[in-house]
Amino acid sequence: MRGMSGATDGASCVSGVTHGTSRVSGVMRAGRVVLGWVVTLGLGVGAVGGVTRAAPPDGVVAADRVLALGDAGKRRALLIGTTHYSESAWRTLPNVARDVAALGAVLERRYGYEVKVVVDPDLAGIKRAVRTISEEAGSADDVLVFFSGHGHFDEVDRAGYLVSREGSAQCESGCYPLDNVKRGLYGTAARHVLVMLDVCHGGTFDLQVALGGHDAADKGETVALRRVLKEYARAASRLMFASVGRGVTSDGRAGTNSPFMTSLLGMLDVPGAGVVDIDSVYLAMSTARDPLPVLRPVPFESNIAHHGQGHFLFIERVDFCETASAIVGASLDAVSGASAAVERPYGRSWPGPWILPGARECRVRQWGEGGLQYGCAFGPVRQAEAPVRAAELVAQVARCFPAEARMEDAAARAVVRGRAVRAQS
Numbered sequence: 001m002r003g004m005s006g007a008t009d010g011a012s013c014v015s016g017v018t019h020g021t022s023r024v025s026g027v028m029r030a031g032r033v034v035l036g037w038v039v040t041l042g043l044g045v046g047a048v049g050g051v052t053r054a055a056p057p058d059g060v061v062a063a064d065r066v067l068a069l070g071d072a073g074k075r076r077a078l079l080i081g082t083t084h085y086s087e088s089a090w091r092t093l094p095n096v097a098r099d100v101a102a103l104g105a106v107l108e109r110r111y112g113y114e115v116k117v118v119v120d121p122d123l124a125g126i127k128r129a130v131r132t133i134s135e136e137a138g139s140a141d142d143v144l145v146f147f148s149g150h151g152h153f154d155e156v157d158r159a160g161y162l163v164s165r166e167g168s169a170q171c172e173s174g175c176y177p178l179d180n181v182k183r184g185l186y187g188t189a190a191r192h193v194l195v196m197l198d199v200c201h202g203g204t205f206d207l208q209v210a211l212g213g214h215d216a217a218d219k220g221e222t223v224a225l226r227r228v229l230k231e232y233a234r235a236a237s238r239l240m241f242a243s244v245g246r247g248v249t250s251d252g253r254a255g256t257n258s259p260f261m262t263s264l265l266g267m268l269d270v271p272g273a274g275v276v277d278i279d280s281v282y283l284a285m286s287t288a289r290d291p292l293p294v295l296r297p298v299p300f301e302s303n304i305a306h307h308g309q310g311h312f313l314f315i316e317r318v319d320f321c322e323t324a325s326a327i328v329g330a331s332l333d334a335v336s337g338a339s340a341a342v343e344r345p346y347g348r349s350w351p352g353p354w355i356l357p358g359a360r361e362c363r364v365r366q367w368g369e370g371g372l373q374y375g376c377a378f379g380p381v382r383q384a385e386a387p388v389r390a391a392e393l394v395a396q397v398a399r400c401f402p403a404e405a406r407m408e409d410a411a412a413r414a415v416v417r418g419r420a421v422r423a424q425s
Helices: 062-071 095-111 123-136 178-186 225-234 259-268 278-286 320-328 332-336 383-398
Strands: 012-014 017-019 023-029 032-043 075-081 114-119 142-149 151-154 159-163 175-177 192-199 237-242 275-277 295-299 313-315 342-344 347-351 361-366 372-382 414-417
Touching (some): 062 225, 062 313, 075 095, 075 123, 095 114, 095 313, 123 178, 142 159, 159 178, 178 192, 225 275, 225 313, 278 295, 372 383
Parallel strands (some): 017 414, 075 142
Antiparallel strands (some): 032 372, 237 295, 347 361, 361 372
């Protein structure tokens, strides 16, 4: 049971942000009071709130990314690369390990992925890794599965294979059918799944390509990213993107990355990339001065309904200050319109559509005809540590708003305020 009692500390104004200590909500655990901090941003209705953000009408701004990430679960990546092979028919691919390491670093640092890298797996290791990520993914998660190494195509069976480190010369053994990748991911609960293949004959993951149908001729078209981003959480997707259809793909010069990985990193590892759609990656690769023989992203089957073509987005992580600024700069409709309001004695309340990094949850409250309060719960922390943690949070929010962004209108200021609350058992 939660209690709400205590006193409010005095506040002071720093760079347009009024702040004191943060409100604490507490619960009893094993005879101890464990506290969770709540930072409250008070927004004046119709006010800019201390920070003005200008952007083109169709441009993606930080607020769009904050909203999309607030709706998202975890972002998970499984990166499998095979450099060394026991069978001499398969030459060593020295750049593969470098490719998966570079991609993993970018996904973790810039896009907030949980990354699992598997290098030189045997057949059982590939199967186990695919099954694990499929079973562990939640219903709001994004899953990326990437393969790099040798691939094989059986002209008789018209089927493609991933060659494990123990693969035989003609894949009589030790090779993983691309169809089994689809089967392994068929039952995952993940909202969005992208399989990327930088292997020879990788496009034969798609049956039409394996049977000699369409290849990389269709160049597609650009998409309105802001619209796609806003609809992303409501439409599941299952897509495959390959560096080649039926054919060979290059490992690249020694000591570098493969041409496919070089191009991919060139699009993903860009400060301020914001949002990268896999379709835009395909378009850039296929229409470059030295185009790559990439296959346009195509959907594949799963046990949940998903959009025919669909999208897979790499959404650049948003730091604490970008999130705070997005919240402060939002309109009443943008903050409170994500779900139906719940009527409370003090006014109306909504689940917060945007989550400050590190927070457990956030809620929006409107007090009568006054402004909005957007509260985010942090913690738990021990009671003795509460004043220090409160001061840290206050300072962290204050640093997000420089002096030049200060607004003199008190109704338009970002407010961080609260009270120390002791749990009632």
